[in-house]
Amino acid sequence: MELSLFDVVGPVMIGPSSSHTAGAARLARVARQIAGDFVRVSFGLHGSFAKTGWGHGTDRALVAGALGLTERDERLRDSFEMAKAAGLEYDFYTADLDVPHENAVKMTFFSADGGRLDVVGASLGGGRIVITRIGEYPAEVTADAPTLVIVQKDRKGMVSQVSQILAAHDINIGVMRLSRTARGEVACCVIETDGELPDGVLGEVRSVPGVLSARSVSV
Amino acid sequence: MYSCFADVERLCAERGIEPVQLFVENEMRLTGRTEREVYDRMDARLTIMEDAANRALSGPLGSVGGLIDGLAQAQWRYAQGARTLCGAFLNRVMARALSCSEVNASMGRICAAPTAGSCGILPAVLLTMQEQYALPRRSVLDALLTASGFGAVVMKNATVAGAEGGCQAECGVAGAMAAAAAVQLRGGSLAQMLSAFSLVLVNCMGLVCDPVAGLVQVPCAQRNASQAVGALLAADMALSGQLFPIPADQVVEAMARVGRQLPIELKETAQGGIAATRRGREIAREILHRERA
Numbered sequence: 001m002e003l004s005l006f007d008v009v010g011p012v013m014i015g016p017s018s019s020h021t022a023g024a025a026r027l028a029r030v031a032r033q034i035a036g037d038f039v040r041v042s043f044g045l046h047g048s049f050a051k052t053g054w055g056h057g058t059d060r061a062l063v064a065g066a067l068g069l070t071e072r073d074e075r076l077r078d079s080f081e082m083a084k085a086a087g088l089e090y091d092f093y094t095a096d097l098d099v100p101h102e103n104a105v106k107m108t109f110f111s112a113d114g115g116r117l118d119v120v121g122a123s124l125g126g127g128r129i130v131i132t133r134i135g136e137y138p139a140e141v142t143a144d145a146p147t148l149v150i151v152q153k154d155r156k157g158m159v160s161q162v163s164q165i166l167a168a169h170d171i172n173i174g175v176m177r178l179s180r181t182a183r184g185e186v187a188c189c190v191i192e193t194d195g196e197l198p199d200g201v202l203g204e205v206r207s208v209p210g211v212l213s214a215r216s217v218s219v
Numbered sequence: 220m221y222s223c224f225a226d227v228e229r230l231c232a233e234r235g236i237e238p239v240q241l242f243v244e245n246e247m248r249l250t251g252r253t254e255r256e257v258y259d260r261m262d263a264r265l266t267i268m269e270d271a272a273n274r275a276l277s278g279p280l281g282s283v284g285g286l287i288d289g290l291a292q293a294q295w296r297y298a299q300g301a302r303t304l305c306g307a308f309l310n311r312v313m314a315r316a317l318s319c320s321e322v323n324a325s326m327g328r329i330c331a332a333p334t335a336g337s338c339g340i341l342p343a344v345l346l347t348m349q350e351q352y353a354l355p356r357r358s359v360l361d362a363l364l365t366a367s368g369f370g371a372v373v374m375k376n377a378t379v380a381g382a383e384g385g386c387q388a389e390c391g392v393a394g395a396m397a398a399a400a401a402v403q404l405r406g407g408s409l410a411q412m413l414s415a416f417s418l419v420l421v422n423c424m425g426l427v428c429d430p431v432a433g434l435v436q437v438p439c440a441q442r443n444a445s446q447a448v449g450a451l452l453a454a455d456m457a458l459s460g461q462l463f464p465i466p467a468d469q470v471v472e473a474m475a476r477v478g479r480q481l482p483i484e485l486k487e488t489a490q491g492g493i494a495a496t497r498r499g500r501e502i503a504r505e506i507l508h509r510e511r512a
Contacts, residue, residue: 001221003374005246005367006260008396009332009341012267015323016282016435018335052433052489054510055283057326077326125380126331 011127014076020056023123028065030143031119033217035109044095044106137188138179145192147217153210154187224467239361242368267330268342275321282324284506286436291318313444316343320440333370333379336435337393339443344397362400370396377475381428382487384478394446395419401454411457417470418453427485429492432503
């Protein structure tokens with residue numbers, strides 16, 4: 001039996017819906033870590049998120065995730081008030097996204113210096129999620145394991161330099177996925193690791209010549 | 220290893236062990252956790268269940284739409300009176316199932332079992348049995364682990380999603396899991412657990428998922444209460460010696476097949492059943508209007 005007992009009795013979550021509430025909070029919390037600093041976030045709700053999200057607190061869950069709250073934090077229902085207090089602006093609109101999922105959202109993060117990043121993801125049911133796009137790169141981030149998201153120049157030796165850093169810290173790589181844009185000059189590398197990243201690893205990865213940005217996503 | 224109930228029966232018989240041992244060993248192998256860690260993790264989930272099963276007994280919590288606010292408190296008070304038909308025990312079971320549903324609907328913290336919509340059934344049965352028979356926590360944890368193992372077999376071979384299989388797959392499976400756990404808590408055999416498990420699924424085969432206004436409230440909360448009671452009825456039938464003639468694997472297969480045969484209107488889309496009644500649609504419009512105002 002390859003199913004965990006805790007996938008049957010679980011997850012522990014804020015109701016009422018594992019896909020529309022817990023999954024939404026998780027999507028935004030993972031996207032937030034990929035985005036870095038931001039002052040405003042805009043949520044484009046697709047499919048069932050747009051249609052029945054209002055009754056399931058999808059909007060509050062997304063804002064809670066953007067604030068860094070987990071899907072089991074009871075403050076989730078107060079997220080609008082918390083965002084106001086924290087000075088985080090947010091808005092919602094109905095989107096028609098090109099994704100093969102019923103519950104999906106496009107999250108646009110705006111930074112204070114005018115930068116913006118689109119992150120698209122879907123809720124798959126039972127609280128499981130997948131980030132399918134980061135900026136212009138196709139991605140597949142499930143955040144089931146600690147994950148490193150690196151945007152880098154697409155040239156020889158990049159991958160081996162990063163994996164050497166991880167090996168030096170005794171971090172095992174579970175999955176590594178590289179995706180390129182059509183132009184082929186810059187690539188997005190997603191690395192799932194078997195354990196949490198120790199302090200300092202991210203800094204070392206960022207100092208590799210050709211790495212444009214590196215973010216870590218914790219579970 | 221095992222992937223169906225026939226495997227579970229064979230392995231338990233060969234090794235002379237209880238199913239809970241088989242399930243816990245599999246979990247340890249799968250996740251690398253120690254036995255202690257598995258029990259501690261489930262203990263934390265049981266604590267979440269205890270909180271959800273009792274929180275709304277003392278009063279309504281306030282949900283979007285408010286369709287089920289206060290049901291748990293009313294049932295709990297009624298359970299203490301002398302006028303019940305089914306006695307204090309079954310009424311307390313129903314009150315606790317309703318409490319979990321109210322907590323879930325009001326954006327409180329619950330433990331899905333196996334889904335959020337069916338989160339009241341296992342806690343209601345296990346915790347009220349614990350109270351009634353003064354059971355040690357370890358026994359309740361063993362029963363919860365057994366229920367999880369039974370649920371895993373369904374998730375592997377069929378579905379527990381209302382959108383795929385209707386309510387029979389959600390609240391029905393939760394009730395079936397609870398029935399197996401109840402039999403274990405009364406010292407029944409694996410054959411009796413499987414019989415009780417099957418009886419619940421048989422007794423609600425074809426039950427549709429038809430949430431009014433698309434909210435996880437009506438009739439979800441009421442079905443949490445009724446499936447919790449149904450689990451105990453099935454457990455009593457099995458404990459009396461009734462062994463259901465169709466093997467549990469085939470009952471699960473039948474449930475999955477019926478789920479596939481159900482039209483999409485009856486699978487969580489709020490387009491059929493109770494949701495599609497005249498009053499059901501009115502309620503949906505009223506709530507939508509109020510929320511958007």
